[in-house]
Amino acid sequence: MSFLVVPCLLLLLASVAFVQGKRRALAVAAGERLHSRPWYHGMLVALWCLIPGLLIYLLWVFFADSILTRLVLQELPREMLARGAAQKTLLVNDLHNLVAGHVAARDIDPVLQQAADHYRALAATGRMFMAFLMLGTAVLSAALVYFRISPDLRSRNHVEQIIRVGLLLCSTVAVLTTIGIVLSVLFESIRFFRQVPLAEFLFGLKWSPQMAMRADQVASSGSFGAVPVLAGTFMISAIALAVAVPVGLMSAIYLSEYAAPGVRTWAKPAMEILAGVPTVVYGFFAALVVAPCIRDVGTMAGLDVSSESALAAGLVMGIMIIPFVSSLSDDVINAVPQSLRDGSYGLGATRSETIIHVVLPAALPGIVGGILLAASRAIGETMIVVMAAGLSARLTANPLEAVTTVTVQIVTLLVGDQEFDSPKTLAAFALGLLLFVVTLLLNVVALYVVRRYREEYE
Amino acid sequence: MDAAQAVLKISDMPFPAVDEQQGTVEGAGPAPRADNRDTVGEPFVEDPRMTCRDVNVYYGEKHAIRDVSIDIAHNEVLAMIGPSGCGKSTFLRCLNRMNDTVDTCRVSGRILLDGLDIYGRLVDVVPLRARVGMVFQKPNPFPKSIYDNIAYGPRIHGLAESRSELDGIVENSLKKAGLWQEVHDRLDQPGTGLSGGQQQRLCIARAIAVQPEVILMDEPCSALDPIATATVEDLIAELREQYTIVIVTHNMQQAARVSRRTAYFHLGALIEVGPTDRIFTNPRHRLTEDYITGRFG
Ligand SMILES: Nc1ncnc2c1ncn2[C@@H]1O[C@H](COP(=O)(O)OP(=O)(O)OP(=O)(O)O)[C@@H](O)[C@H]1O
Ligand SMILES: [Mg+2]
Numbered sequence: 001m002s003f004l005v006v007p008c009l010l011l012l013l014a015s016v017a018f019v020q021g022k023r024r025a026l027a028v029a030a031g032e033r034l035h036s037r038p039w040y041h042g043m044l045v046a047l048w049c050l051i052p053g054l055l056i057y058l059l060w061v062f063f064a065d066s067i068l069t070r071l072v073l074q075e076l077p078r079e080m081l082a083r084g085a086a087q088k089t090l091l092v093n094d095l096h097n098l099v100a101g102h103v104a105a106r107d108i109d110p111v112l113q114q115a116a117d118h119y120r121a122l123a124a125t126g127r128m129f130m131a132f133l134m135l136g137t138a139v140l141s142a143a144l145v146y147f148r149i150s151p152d153l154r155s156r157n158h159v160e161q162i163i164r165v166g167l168l169l170c171s172t173v174a175v176l177t178t179i180g181i182v183l184s185v186l187f188e189s190i191r192f193f194r195q196v197p198l199a200e201f202l203f204g205l206k207w208s209p210q211m212a213m214r215a216d217q218v219a220s221s222g223s224f225g226a227v228p229v230l231a232g233t234f235m236i237s238a239i240a241l242a243v244a245v246p247v248g249l250m251s252a253i254y255l256s257e258y259a260a261p262g263v264r265t266w267a268k269p270a271m272e273i274l275a276g277v278p279t280v281v282y283g284f285f286a287a288l289v290v291a292p293c294i295r296d297v298g299t300m301a302g303l304d305v306s307s308e309s310a311l312a313a314g315l316v317m318g319i320m321i322i323p324f325v326s327s328l329s330d331d332v333i334n335a336v337p338q339s340l341r342d343g344s345y346g347l348g349a350t351r352s353e354t355i356i357h358v359v360l361p362a363a364l365p366g367i368v369g370g371i372l373l374a375a376s377r378a379i380g381e382t383m384i385v386v387m388a389a390g391l392s393a394r395l396t397a398n399p400l401e402a403v404t405t406v407t408v409q410i411v412t413l414l415v416g417d418q419e420f421d422s423p424k425t426l427a428a429f430a431l432g433l434l435l436f437v438v439t440l441l442l443n444v445v446a447l448y449v450v451r452r453y454r455e456e457y458e
Numbered sequence: 459m460d461a462a463q464a465v466l467k468i469s470d471m472p473f474p475a476v477d478e479q480q481g482t483v484e485g486a487g488p489a490p491r492a493d494n495r496d497t498v499g500e501p502f503v504e505d506p507r508m509t510c511r512d513v514n515v516y517y518g519e520k521h522a523i524r525d526v527s528i529d530i531a532h533n534e535v536l537a538m539i540g541p542s543g544c545g546k547s548t549f550l551r552c553l554n555r556m557n558d559t560v561d562t563c564r565v566s567g568r569i570l571l572d573g574l575d576i577y578g579r580l581v582d583v584v585p586l587r588a589r590v591g592m593v594f595q596k597p598n599p600f601p602k603s604i605y606d607n608i609a610y611g612p613r614i615h616g617l618a619e620s621r622s623e624l625d626g627i628v629e630n631s632l633k634k635a636g637l638w639q640e641v642h643d644r645l646d647q648p649g650t651g652l653s654g655g656q657q658q659r660l661c662i663a664r665a666i667a668v669q670p671e672v673i674l675m676d677e678p679c680s681a682l683d684p685i686a687t688a689t690v691e692d693l694i695a696e697l698r699e700q701y702t703i704v705i706v707t708h709n710m711q712q713a714a715r716v717s718r719r720t721a722y723f724h725l726g727a728l729i730e731v732g733p734t735d736r737i738f739t740n741p742r743h744r745l746t747e748d749y750i751t752g753r754f755g
Contacts, residue, residue: 347588
């Protein structure tokens, strides 16, 4: 709570700074021509008030805890700390619980309680100190800029620069997060590959991650061949694409070339709703409607169909990704210049000839990009497969059997209480990495294709 | 009003040769240069290739072409000039029914090609557009190879029995368009990779390849530099031997150089038609005179 008061104060201060800066700019101008409009001067003062304050605040938020903890631990009796790293983490945990006011399950060591109280006191003083430091710095730096305001001050350029840096920081956050995710998956995967050879993982034909927990237990030793799992993913994705590509492409062509504008305005958003349906809903649609349907039809045809089948999951997933294909294709087909169509009509081509020979070839790279995007979506899909395709990691080419996919295996490996250093759990990270690499490759290809497309008819 | 009625009557006649008569009507009026919106000059010819009578075009509510009647003779180059937005492109696009692709567009009146009403109910636009080809303002080669660009029309119309025949058509068209020398050794490269002037000649070659009788050109040189323009103009001069050409242009020197007759449009109406040299030296209508002397437009 008081946590939020300080930033609010800062904001207030900044708005005062803005008004004052603007006023001073007007006063300083006194008929002379200002280099920047008063708004920019005010903004510059406000930014110089806000940014140093915020920096100090962020430093506090990020580092206060570790500094305080270290300070408090130093005062604990020596023997409490000398019990090794694991004990120390436990101690710190307890301390934090006490500070936060959670009641610990165990009896509370009075020494620790004392330390916690100390921590709290320190934190309070620290917060006060921080607040004063922050507001003081803010006022000071704002004042510095305030007194520099003159008709010649290039406030506009400064503000633009600050905005640029701000935007850069935001995009850096996104990039850094991605890198962080990749690295964490990578490190866990490396731990996995210390226990299971890479070759076995990539080329092994058997996937059964159940392992003996203790040495005396009778259980399979676990085999981690990713091929059946990957094959399942590819089979289901292929079925999904076999549904989505023709349907999506045809509807895109209809929408952009044939449909009256009125139809288009409601039909396109209506199709895009498909992408907005939660995948869980698709999942039970697949499990409760499509899969039994397929089984009944199969039984009538004398086929042996399991109640969970790759076909059911693939079909429903195909419906789900139709909008990815249709919406993107529709966009690129619309982006094909009318002049190309006119050229074709002007030579006496019919509408379908024009579409087949001129529009689609011109839009093809963009369409391929859309399809690849849909494919990476299909590969990453989990819920539908969990519910409709089953869990058995069988290496089969028969779409009527139950299969499993990479994502489903990741889920089943990580659900529940797990040891975080058994190969079974670590395998999830390796699978994640594999999936990431596959979709990344697809995306790179898609990007490349889309980029080439831009040069196509300009 | 007398003059107006006279013109209306004339335009009702099937194929009159009324050049002189029209002149007399105008001459009889109080002012030698009329100010009304009826066509003056010689819109009609004997034995026309295309005949347009009372053509009106609407884009939804907007009346874009008003009562235009004009003939287009065999093997002539007709230039259409007029201020921007006066309906030149619209009228040109009526001549091969390109306006069909615009949903809001409605055309009334009669347009005959060799005596056949092209807006007749049984007329198929596919062969019509093969007979009346079109070249657009901006070069619009397909993003295909040069060869495929030219072969596109012949292929869809089945004009070539064999590959060698198709090769022949491609070579011939490129030669007629004066592009063969420049591209014969790179026919498999994309047409979009050519220069602007080359692209426009490629588009002309593409139009020629389906052996049309009439070629419509909508400001074919407006995107080209003077040298490329000169090439295209030379080409038009050559094509005139075999084809009927209707060309829209904003460049009056160009109209004077390439055309035999010139038609001046103003706000959707056809104001004056006549032999090019006469229009440019001695316009009969005040609007025409104002336009070509640069007083507006
Ligand atoms: N698709 C359309 N929908 C509605 N109005 C149109 C359409 N195309 C043209 N118009 C209108 O019809 C009139 C004639 O247009 P047109 O393109 O024929 O003029 P233009 O003489 O070719 O002009 P420019 O010399 O600038 O090319 C203009 O007022 C234009 O706004
Ligand atoms: Mg035009």
